[in-house]
Amino acid sequence: MIADRLAAALLAFCLLxxxxxxxxxxxxxxxxxxxxxxxxxxxxxxxxxxxAPKGGTLRLSAIGTYDSFNxxxxxxxxxxxxxxxxxxLMTAAADQPSSQYGLLAEAAKSPPDISSVTYRLRxxxxxxxxxxxxxxxxxxxxxxxxxxxxxxxxYYRNVVKAEKTGERDVTxxxxxxxxxxxxxxxxxLTVLPKHYWEGTDATGTKRDLTKTTLxxxxxxxxxxxxxxFQPGRTLTLERVPDYWGKDIPVRSxxxxxxxxxxxxxxxxxVALEAFKADQYDFRQENIAKNWATAxxxxxxxxxxxxxETHPIRSSGVMQAFSFNxxxxxxxxxxxxxxxxxxLNFDDMNRSLFFGQYKxxxxxxxxxxxxxxxxxxxxxxxILNEVKGEVPPEVFTTPYKSPQTPTPEALRDNLRxxxxxxxxxxxxxxENGGKRALANAAGETMKVEFLLDGPTFERAxxxxxxxxxxxxxxVSVRTVDASQYENRMRAFxxxxxxxxxxxxxxxxxxxRDLWGSAAADREGSQNTIGIKNPAIDKLIDKVIYAxxxxxxxxxxxxxxxxxxxNHYVVPQWTTPEYRFAYWKRLAHPEKLPEYGLDFPxxxxxxxxxxxxx
Numbered sequence: 001m002i003a004d005r006l007a008a009a010l011l012a013f014c015l016l017x018x019x020x021x022x023x024x025x026x027x028x029x030x031x032x033x034x035x036x037x038x039x040x041x042x043x044x045x046x047x048x049x050x051x052a053p054k055g056g057t058l059r060l061s062a063i064g065t066y067d068s069f070n071x072x073x074x075x076x077x078x079x080x081x082x083x084x085x086x087x088x089l090m091t092a093a094a095d096q097p098s099s100q101y102g103l104l105a106e107a108a109k110s111p112p113d114i115s116s117v118t119y120r121l122r123x124x125x126x127x128x129x130x131x132x133x134x135x136x137x138x139x140x141x142x143x144x145x146x147x148x149x150x151x152x153x154x155y156y157r158n159v160v161k162a163e164k165t166g167e168r169d170v171t172x173x174x175x176x177x178x179x180x181x182x183x184x185x186x187x188x189l190t191v192l193p194k195h196y197w198e199g200t201d202a203t204g205t206k207r208d209l210t211k212t213t214l215x216x217x218x219x220x221x222x223x224x225x226x227x228x229f230q231p232g233r234t235l236t237l238e239r240v241p242d243y244w245g246k247d248i249p250v251r252s253x254x255x256x257x258x259x260x261x262x263x264x265x266x267x268x269x270v271a272l273e274a275f276k277a278d279q280y281d282f283r284q285e286n287i288a289k290n291w292a293t294a295x296x297x298x299x300x301x302x303x304x305x306x307x308e309t310h311p312i313r314s315s316g317v318m319q320a321f322s323f324n325x326x327x328x329x330x331x332x333x334x335x336x337x338x339x340x341x342x343l344n345f346d347d348m349n350r351s352l353f354f355g356q357y358k359x360x361x362x363x364x365x366x367x368x369x370x371x372x373x374x375x376x377x378x379x380x381x382i383l384n385e386v387k388g389e390v391p392p393e394v395f396t397t398p399y400k401s402p403q404t405p406t407p408e409a410l411r412d413n414l415r416x417x418x419x420x421x422x423x424x425x426x427x428x429x430e431n432g433g434k435r436a437l438a439n440a441a442g443e444t445m446k447v448e449f450l451l452d453g454p455t456f457e458r459a460x461x462x463x464x465x466x467x468x469x470x471x472x473x474v475s476v477r478t479v480d481a482s483q484y485e486n487r488m489r490a491f492x493x494x495x496x497x498x499x500x501x502x503x504x505x506x507x508x509x510x511r512d513l514w515g516s517a518a519a520d521r522e523g524s525q526n527t528i529g530i531k532n533p534a535i536d537k538l539i540d541k542v543i544y545a546x547x548x549x550x551x552x553x554x555x556x557x558x559x560x561x562x563x564x565n566h567y568v569v570p571q572w573t574t575p576e577y578r579f580a581y582w583k584r585l586a587h588p589e590k591l592p593e594y595g596l597d598f599p600x601x602x603x604x605x606x607x608x609x610x611x612x
Contacts, residue, residue, distance in 0.1 A: 026107040026120065030090065030184055031099040038093070038101065038249075047095050047592040048253030048601045054239075056604025058257040058585070059280040061271045062264045063453065064481030065232040068212035069225060074149045074523050075489065076212045077482040079235050081262050083190075085128075085219030089119050089138070090187035091250050094592035097504045100187055101250050104133055104220070110183050114174070117183035121168040126244045127193050127220050135164040140194035142172070148209040150521045154512055156189075158182055179543060181507035193218045222246070222255040235262040256603035267453045275580070282581040282598065287455060288353035291578050304583055309576045313594055316364035319499040320568035321449070321463070326491060326519075326529040329445060333391070334424040336566035338417035342466040343569055346404045352458055357572035359401045363559050364502050365573055371556040371563070373398050378553035382541055383560070389534035391564040399563040401570050410466070417470055428471045437471030446473040450493040452484035459497075459571075489523045497571070498527055506555055510539045514562065528567045535561060 029036035044050045066079035090100040090108070102108075105119040125133040139162040145152040159182065161173040172186045196218040197207050207213070216225035222245065223237040237260040245251045263280060265271040272290060275283045276297050285291045299305045321339070323330040330336060345359050362370035375383050375395065383394060393399075404410045421427070421437060426445060429438045437445040447467070449460045457476060464474045479487070487493055500513055509525075511518060516531040518524035538558040545551035577596055586605040591597065 024109055024111050026109045028107055029099060029101040030108065030187065031096065036099050036101070037096045042249050044249055044252035045093055045095065045592075047588055047590065047597070049588050049603070050253040052253050052256045052601070052603040053607035054256050054603075055258050055607030056256075056584075057259040057261060058282070058599055058602075058604070059261045059263065060282060060599075061274065061280045062262050063268060063271060064266075065264055066235070067214075067232065067482070069215065069217055070209065070211065070213050072145060072148050072152075072209055073212055074151075074210065075486060077485060079262070080264075081235060081237055081260060082217075082225065084223045084237050084260070085217065085221045085225065086190050086192070087125075087133075087220045087245070088188050088190055093250075094595045094597045097594055100184065103245070103248075103250055104191055105187070108183065108187065113177040114180055114183065115177045116171055116173045117186055118165060118169055118171040119187070120166070121170070122245075122248070123168065124244050125220065127196075127218055128224050128240055129196075129218060131193070131195065133191060133220055134194075135166075135168065135170040137194045138162065138170045138189070138191055139164065140197070141189060141192045144192060144197065144209050145190070149523060151512065151523050151525070154518055154521055154524060155185065155508065158508070159186060179508070181505075181543060185508055191220065193220070220244070222251070223260065226259070233264050236260070237262075254600045256601075256607070257599065260599065268455050278582065281585055282602075283579065284596075284598075285578040285580060288356040288574075291356065292354040295580060299582070300580075305580055306583055307578075307580050309578050310591055310596055311576050312366065312574075315504070316362065316367040316369060316502040317499060317573060318360060318363040318365065318502075318568065319497070319571045319573060320360070321460075321495055321571065322498040322528050322568045323495055324491060324493050324527070324529055325567065327494060329443075329447075330494075332424040333566045334420040335426065336569075338420045338424075338470065339467070340566060340569045341402050341413040341417040341420075342470060343402065343463055344404045344410050344466055345401070345572065347410075348459060348462050349572065352462060353572065357574055360570040360573050361399060361401050361563075363500065363562050364506075364555060366575055367502070367504060368552060369502070369504070369506065369555040369559065371399065371559040375557065375560065378550065379556045379560075382538070382554055382557045386534040386537055386561075389532075389537075390561045393564050394560050399560065414466065414469060421470065435469075435471045436473065444473060445471065446475070448475045448477050448494045450484065450487060450496045451476065451478045452481050454478065456497045488527060491522070491527065491529065496527075498568075500525065505551065507543050510542055510558070514558075515539055530565075530567060532561075532565065535565075 028040045029038060062080040064077065066077045068076045068078050069082045071078040071083045087104045089103060089105040091103040093099045093101060104121055104125050106122045107120045108117060110117040121133055121135065127133060142156060142159065142162045146156055158174050158176055158179060159172050160175045163171055165171040174182050197209055200206050201215050214231055222240055222243045224240050226236040226238040229235045239258050265274055272294060274280060278299065295307055323336055325331055349355055349357055364370045383390065402413050404413060425439050426437050429436050451457060451460070457478060460476050467474050512525050514526060514530045514535050516536050518526040519529045519531045535558065538554065538561060541554035542551065542558055545554050579596065584605050585602055587602045
């Protein structure tokens with residue numbers, strides 16, 4: 001589903017600068033500028049309530065179903081929340097962008113040329129069965145994840161070796177130097193228990209990280225899967241009473257619920273009604289109509305349900321109707337631009353979205369990484385290196401999404417769209433008394449929009465008439481979440497609604513989003529199928545940027561070239577999170593600057609405070 005893809009995509013990683021490792025010394029945290037906010041020995045993150053009461057149950061919703069507790073499978077529908085049972089080497093701080101601190105690892109070090117990174121595990125880290133987390137587990141995790149899923153194989157492709165270099169030390173070697181993000185992405189590695197995955201289940205069957213399973217896996221985190229789940233319908237996580245990490249700084253004031261329950265609903269409409277009926281406790285709203293009209297119900301009026309907003313500062317996003325450019329009909333950028341010209345966003349915003357949105361005009365929307373105006377300075381120098389490989393408009397015309405403030409403006413856009421389609425070899429023909437867009441071979445333009453639920457049906461149905469005025473035959477196919485995910489992984493679609501989250505410091509993940517090598521790799525996030533040598537070169541410019549100024553310039557250049565290739569029809573966005581919760585939940589008075597950090601720093605208002 002798009003929400004899951006965005007959530008997964010918003011875990012994109014950040015860059016390191018050489019000063020963090022200049023002396024090849026152990027450090028307790030990593031940060032963009034080489035200086036972390038929190039010093040060694042800090043007690044807790046500033047935004048948490050270290051005295052938050054422990055206890056109570058958090059009830060959450062999920063859409064669709066699940067068929068596996070193994071979250072690393074290339075196919076299938078993993079259970080929501082199943083990943084809560086695992087830990088990573090490092091964890092991010094939500095009040096400083098591009099920073100992480102030790103979780104399973106207590107420290108890290110790297111040589112100045114960043115040819116490798118070494119992590120030292122905490123002495124007390126252990127699995128739920130009491131066995132210690134070892135360097136062998138870390139080495140196994142890297143190798144097993146790369147073998148199990150093509151996305152991990154692509155993402156960690158520059159990490160060529162992991163080896164034990166001390167009693168609690170693991171060293172990761174890279175196939176290149178100077179890539180300052182590699183130590184960081186290794187810090188985000190999910191660590192798995194080698195002895196568990198190399199063993200057998202209760203039936204004597206060898207466990208397999210590539211297969212679905214409803215056996216509750218072994219983890220090292222604050223929660224574990226509780227017996228009594230209903231496959232595909234419910235799942236409960238219970239607190240691990242002797243969790244090894246409860247007193248380390250990055251865990252202080254977090255994971256405050258005794259249980260976290262997930263209930264699955266057929267679709268988002270049913271889920272909303274369930275929230276209003278007090279069937280679960282927290283809901284993040286991403287539909288403007290719901291936010292404007294759906295929350296006027298007795299519990300809200302009585303103050304039992306709270307509605308809040310919080311600024312989005314930590315990330316940019318591109319949400320769009322995306323093309324599958326593997327299909328011949330979408331390989332000409334003039335065709336893709338024609339689709340963009342047919343979208344009447346202004347009317348949709350008035351009639352469907354209550355004027356709450358603005359049109360997206362960057363793959364890094366709402367951040368300093370978004371390109372604007374004409375390229376200048378270092379950005380222009382970078383673009384000049386690929387000048388013969390990118391659209392000329394990159395240098396001559398500021399990118400602007402088509403505007404439709406009046407009916408006349410829409411008519412002008414449709415005329416321009418027909419002109420572009422004609423130049424691309426598609427012209428209007430009569431087909432059984434109906435207008436049809438056809439090419440020289442007599443093939444008509446037919447497009448199916450693949451959706452994973454009813455949320456975007458209204459938007460597509462509003463978009464459809466203008467496409468039909470161009471002679472394009474449009475159909476809408478809404479499938480369940482599992483089928484949608486499988487079709488997306490196999491790139492079996494014409495158009496869909498997709499989204500790509502971006503951190504404030506993009507890096508290696510850009511290869512998986514837009515890189516040529518990812519275009520045909522099943523399960524990659526390059527669902528568009530981009531194979532563009534110029535974009536590959538610009539991605540490398542982003543990855544190997546030597547400082548923040550260079551990173552911003554390179555990202556501007558990448559953004560501009562992506563936009564002018566018209567790979568998507570940009571949709572809309574809002575600059576804030578919108579969320580509702582039953583008043584039995586509570587959160588710190590001031591939420592962290594860069595996110596809600598839900599449910600980590602929240603707690604049950606009914607739980608008793610800790611005893612002094």
